[in-house]
Amino acid sequence: xxxxxxxxxxxxxxxxxxLSLGVLVxxxxxVYHGLYPLLIAFNSIPKVAVVPILVIWCGIGTFxxxxxxxxxxxxxxxxxxxxxxxxxxxxxxxxxxxxxxHPLNVVRKVSLPRSMPYYFAxxxxxxxxxxxxxILAETVAGQSGIGHLMIVASxxxxxxxxxxxxxxxxxxxxxxxTVATLIETRTIAWATRSQQDMGGSVGH
Numbered sequence: 001x002x003x004x005x006x007x008x009x010x011x012x013x014x015x016x017x018x019l020s021l022g023v024l025v026x027x028x029x030x031v032y033h034g035l036y037p038l039l040i041a042f043n044s045i046p047k048v049a050v051v052p053i054l055v056i057w058c059g060i061g062t063f064x065x066x067x068x069x070x071x072x073x074x075x076x077x078x079x080x081x082x083x084x085x086x087x088x089x090x091x092x093x094x095x096x097x098x099x100x101x102h103p104l105n106v107v108r109k110v111s112l113p114r115s116m117p118y119y120f121a122x123x124x125x126x127x128x129x130x131x132x133x134x135i136l137a138e139t140v141a142g143q144s145g146i147g148h149l150m151i152v153a154s155x156x157x158x159x160x161x162x163x164x165x166x167x168x169x170x171x172x173x174x175x176x177x178t179v180a181t182l183i184e185t186r187t188i189a190w191a192t193r194s195q196q197d198m199g200g201s202v203g204h
Contacts, residue, residue, distance in 0.1 A: 002145040003134050004172055006062055010069025011130040018074045018126075019119065022081025026115065027107055032086065043075040048136060055141040065137035065145065072133035073126035080122035084115025120184040127176045131169055 025032050025039075047068055054064040088111050096106045138147025146165045153161035 002062070003065075003131070003138065003147070003169070006065040006138075006145065007069050007130045007134045007172075010066045010133060011073055011127060013066070013070045014073040014077055014126060014130070015123075017070075018077030018122075019081055022078045022115075022119075023085060023107060023112065025078065026082035026085025027103075027111060032082065036082075039075060039078060047072050047133060048140070051137050051140045054137070060141045061143055064141050065134045065147075068137040069130045069133035072136075073130045076122040076126045076129065077119070080118040081115050084118030085111040088114045116188045120180065120188065123180045123184070124177055127180055128173045131173050131176075135169060 021035075025035055050071065051064055051068055054067050058064055058067070085107070092110050092114075093106055096110055101109065134145065135147035135150075138145035139151050140147075142148035146169055150162050150165040153159075153165070
């Protein structure tokens with residue numbers, strides 16, 4: 001439960017900030033060229049090297065696990081949402097502007113809906129990465145959670161307990177992945193239907 005709690009909190013933060021920053025980066029060419037290289041540089045930093053710094057700043061406990069979970073899943077959401085918004089057909093934006101739509105309305109009515117398939121694709125990647133971040137931090141600086149349990153069990157040569165931790169992590173990851181898939185199916189069923197229609201047309 002400790003690992004699940006820290007993962008969900010970090011994942012929620014990554015969703016909020018990643019979606020917001022992705023919209024900002026994808027909607028503005030100036031912001032895109034200014035921030036995208038920084039995002040790439042940030043993502044290239046090994047997260048295992050960040051955990052000791054978080055321990056120095058925040059101490060041992062839950063907070064480093066939440067931040068690591070956030071950091072490891074934040075990039076995928078931001079980049080995919082930005083890519084989805086940046087690749088919206090210019091004609092759609094031109095039509096909205098010709099109809100007198102405000103730039104915020106263009107983002108809300110056109111850009112965001114068209115970027116949702118990208119968002120949910122990144123969501124399913126990010127949720128599994130979030131568990132990796134939490135467990136990584138728990139192995140280095142945790143006082144509870146699956147990562148801490150596995151380190152203690154390894155030191156005592158309790159191999160079955162280590163495998164139990166791996167199995168529980170896999171079950172939680174698959175469960176969260178399934179939940180994200182169900183939400184995707186109910187939210188953007190139009191995208192799935194359009195792909196199926198295209199496939200049927202090509203087949204005929």
